Structures are given as structure tokens and as C-alpha cells.
Amino acid sequence: MTSEKNKLGTQVAENPPESWWQKAWKSQRENLQIVIIALSLAIVIRAMVAEPRYIPSDSMVPTLHVGDRVVVEKISYYLEPPKTGDIVVFTPPEKLQEEGFTQDQAFIKRIIGLPGQTVAVKKGLVYLNDQPLVEKYIAEPPKYQWGPYRVPENEYFVMGDNRNNSNDSSRWGFLPKQNIIGRAVVRFWPLERIGEV
Template sequence: MTQSSKKNKSSQTSKNNPWIELIQTVITAVILSFGIRTFLAEARYIPSSSMRPTLEVNDRLIVEKISYRFREPIRGDVIVFNPTESLEAENFKDAFIKRIIGLPGETVEVKAGKVYVDGEKISEEYIFEAPNYNYGPSRIPENEYLVLGDNRNNSYDSHYWGFVPKNKIVGKAFVRFWPFDRLGSLYEQPIYLK
């Protein structure tokens, strides 16, 4: 048997062998899945009521990871982020989901049930109820963000533990896919200044 006929026979065997095809398919799927989850998007579920009414417990959503490579996060974005240093010090390991309220360089204050950014009250149609606490005024450092839960009085957020560095942001939550009766975008109301 010649060298070329051995190669042809070996290549035909791998093409006709269902186990080899299955292994190749599984390996390809794993590589694609890892690449998509790492660089493009991933599914997340909501474990708490801190984002009510926008997100309910057990809602499922897609977090996209591309847009912040081309633009800065903006006020109103619902983001998923890894624990900050202060949260890690409290032994938090799971990612958080909150809404960006304050941007780098801005001053945020919460008083009399309203949120003020650089002295201007922002409109917040999406919150569960007005905050019953005071916060600030606090100036946000460069490359960091102030985040609050939409369920202001039941959210462990920036008014407790500080700001979120940009490098901790995983991505932007943009669409809910479960439950089906709440399927759709998380951004239906224009609510922000600037």
C-alpha cells in the first residue's frame, strides 16, 4: 500500500466514523460556546428583588459584551458587574446587576426621595418606590460608576459600598427572554438627562 493510499484510507475512516464526527462536533460546539460567552453575550438570571419592577426574581436575560468596547456606559444602562474590592472583602463572589445612575466626574445626591446628578433631579419612572434614605453628595472618580437598584429601598448597591470600576463591568443587560409574557427590551422609557 502506498503512502497516499494510506492517507486516503485514514481520512475516509475519520469521515465515516460516527464517534470521531461526534467528538469533532462537540469540540467545535464547546469552542464556539466559550467564544460567544466570553466575548459576545451570555445569559443570566435574576436571583433577588433588588431590580424590581424592571426585573423580577427568576427573570432570564441576555447580557451583551460588545458595546462597551466602542462606547462608554451611559446613565440608565442596566449592567452586570463582578464584585468590587469592597464587595470581595465581604466575600461576595457572584456578579451583581444594577442600573448606572452616576457617571465619572459627576456628583450624585439622594435626598427627600429623589436622586440628583450635578444638582439636577433625574426622572425615574422605573423605580419600585422612592428611596427612603439620604446619600451624598458624592463625587464619582474617573473610570468609576455609581449604580443603584430599581428597588431602591431593598437593594445592596453603591449607596452602601461605593462605586463600580469600569474594568469590573461584564456587560449591558438588554433583553429579557424569560418569562415569555415579559419578553423584550429593558429600555422602553427615555428617562435621563444629558
């Protein structure tokens, strides 16, 4: 290391030359900080606010098709309970887990029955508290009989819009509220069918 005298005669050490690594670090440090902040925000938003989901089956046809991608928001159910007609994403209840489904295999269905309501399926119609539902969103009328059963407290009765090809509450029972991840609100893919669900 060389040194030189300043105007007062004091020895001043020269800085050693920077390595390529130090130069690269200085030039990219701010970019790295931005990336870390962005990733942190993305993780928080996905965990607590909203997340994208892929539709893997035809159980929600004609509303949602295989390959559709939707945004699932997670905030509203902290403020108000789910409503009839909401399309919800949820982790498999205990009975489905016993059949081999895992926690990371999320399902998507429409809420039909709320806690305390009575649900029945008969003669091609779904009845809620003995009143037939008008359901313009289904693929075809259900070809099976079910119920009537009263929905327990803190649970929901959910069905796929493709009634005759859906692994839903008519097969495995009621959905516990704590299994609900969030509500599907917007389809963002494919682009030609972008919009609310």
C-alpha cells in the first residue's frame, strides 16, 4: 500500500482498488433491496390478502373451465360471513383427507347452504329451506337425491356448478368454515373471458 502526504504533512493511506465484486455489489445493492422488498410484499399479500388459483377440473363448468385462473381474496370473510352464491376455495375437509386428498389440494365450489338452513336435492332441483333455487349458472340439473339435512353451525353446504360431475358436499358432507381459504372474485385468464366470477 502506498501513501502520500497531505498539505499538513500527515501521511494519508490510499484506498486499495475495488475488486469487480465490490463494484458489482455497489451498483446492484439498491436493485437487490427493491427485489427483497417486492418479494416480501408478495409473500404477505399472498398469505393474507389475495392469491391466484388455477382451475384443475370441470366441476365448476360452465362458470369456470379447466385452465381458468382466478384471484381469490382473503379479507372479506374477516369482516362478514360467506353468503349463498359465493364461490369459495377451501382445503379438503377431514373426510376428503381420509380419501387421500392433501391440504395443498384446494377445492373450489359454490356456497349453497348457510349454517342453520336446510338443504335437499330432489327431482332435478336444489331446495333451500323447502324452496327450490333458480340456478341459471349450472351445467345441468342434478340427477340424484340428497337430504334434506340441516347445515350445522360454522359449516356450509357447497356444490359445483357441474352438479353431476362434482366432488362436493352432496358426497362428503358439510364444509367447516375454518377450511375456507377465500372467495374467488375475478377470472384473469384466459383474456377473452376476463371478468368477475
